[in-house]
Amino acid sequence: MARAYRLPGRAAEAEGALGAALWDASCEALLEDGDDLVAVFAEVVPGGAPGDELTGERDDAPAALPAVPPGGRWEAVDERDHVAAYFAGLDAVTVGRVVVAPTHRQALLQAGQTVLWLDPGMAFGTGHHETTRLALAALADPDLDLRGKRVLDVGSGSGLLAIAADRLGAADALGVDVDPITLPIARANADLNRSRARFEVTDFALAPPAPGGVDVLVANLFAELHEAFMDAYARALAPGGRAFLTGILAGKEDAVEAALPSSLRLVRREREGEWWLLAVERVAESGA
Numbered sequence: 543m544a545r546a547y548r549l550p551g552r553a554a555e556a557e558g559a560l561g562a563a564l565w566d567a568s569c570e571a572l573l574e575d576g577d578d579l580v581a582v583f584a585e586v587v588p589g590g591a592p593g594d595e596l597t598g599e600r601d602d603a604p605a606a607l608p609a610v611p612p613g614g615r616w617e618a619v620d621e622r623d624h625v626a627a628y629f630a631g632l633d634a635v636t637v638g639r640v641v642v643a644p645t646h647r648q649a650l651l652q653a654g655q656t657v658l659w660l661d662p663g664m665a666f667g668t669g670h671h672e673t674t675r676l677a678l679a680a681l682a683d684p685d686l687d688l689r690g691k692r693v694l695d696v697g698s699g700s701g702l703l704a705i706a707a708d709r710l711g712a713a714d715a716l717g718v719d720v721d722p723i724t725l726p727i728a729r730a731n732a733d734l735n736r737s738r739a740r741f742e743v744t745d746f747a748l749a750p751p752a753p754g755g756v757d758v759l760v761a762n763l764f765a766e767l768h769e770a771f772m773d774a775y776a777r778a779l780a781p782g783g784r785a786f787l788t789g790i791l792a793g794k795e796d797a798v799e800a801a802l803p804s805s806l807r808l809v810r811r812e813r814e815g816e817w818w819l820l821a822v823e824r825v826a827e828s829g830a
């Protein structure tokens with residue numbers, strides 16, 4: 543049985559420390575219900591501490607409840623209700639020219655915008671996370687013309703970024719992910735969007751692409767992985783090629799920048815919330 547933890551009047555804090563604390567407590571979804579913030583937990587282990595009784599229940603034993611911030615109350619919820627509410631609450635996300643919309647929504651496009659249909663699933667990447675938005679914005683930047691370019695998405699998850707690259711005119715868009723569960727999801731998302739983006743299960747650490755084979759590389763991973771992959775990024779990129787590295791938690795961006803080899807030059811840094819993206823360029827360098 544799923545449980546919901548309702549915090550009256552706290553909906554505005556979903557993106558702040560309160561929301562972060564609820565995610566840390568392993569909630570599955572955060573919903574705004576009017577002014578209330580509601581965190582949904584999939585399962586609660588029976589047999590918890592006294593005083594943890596759930597409101598609104600008669601039959602269930604007291605449960606061991608997750609450690610959540612004070613000020614709220616527990617409710618029993620029907621699993622189907624919370625999934626339905628989660629879907630119903632999902633809005634389209636607009637990043638520059640790209641609108642990412644769940645399939646139950648209508649997408650109202652302005653001139654020059656394109657829509658990508660994408661429902662949340664088991665793979666990361668719906669456009670609702672800051673890091674995905676930073677990466678999408680970099681790909682959709684009008685100053686970066688993807689037409690005719692070879693694009694590699696390292697850690698493709700749902701496939702959104704590779705699909706976006708294809709939609710933005712890339713000659714070839716390949717997504718690689720170490721997690722096999724992502725492959726059918728990314729391919730289904732490509733089919734849904736009639737995209738030519740290709741996907742493979744690959745551990746980038748073990749199988750980086752051919753030298754110079756990529757014009758644009760996008761990677762939404764995490765800081766330490768970027769540091770480890772830096773030389774492989776440099777080798778993969780053609781001279782003048784760009785890499786967009788995100789998933790970098792605030793405070794770690796300097797370390798990632800410090801790990802740039804001489805063949806990669808920092809172009810800019812972008813921040814959204816607690817997350818950074820570094821845009822770098824492969825310099826034409828003999829022997830690199």
Ligand SMILES: C[S@@+](CC[C@H](N)C(=O)[O-])C[C@H]1O[C@@H](n2cnc3c(N)ncnc32)[C@H](O)[C@@H]1O
Binds near residue numbers: 666697698721744762
């Ligand atoms: C944060 S998700 C990014 C998903 C999507 N690209 C986005 O931006 O929303 C990171 C993805 O990287 C994948 N990943 C982690 N290590 C990897 C590796 N060594 N090689 C390839 N993919 C990797 C994970 O399986 C996960 O799907």
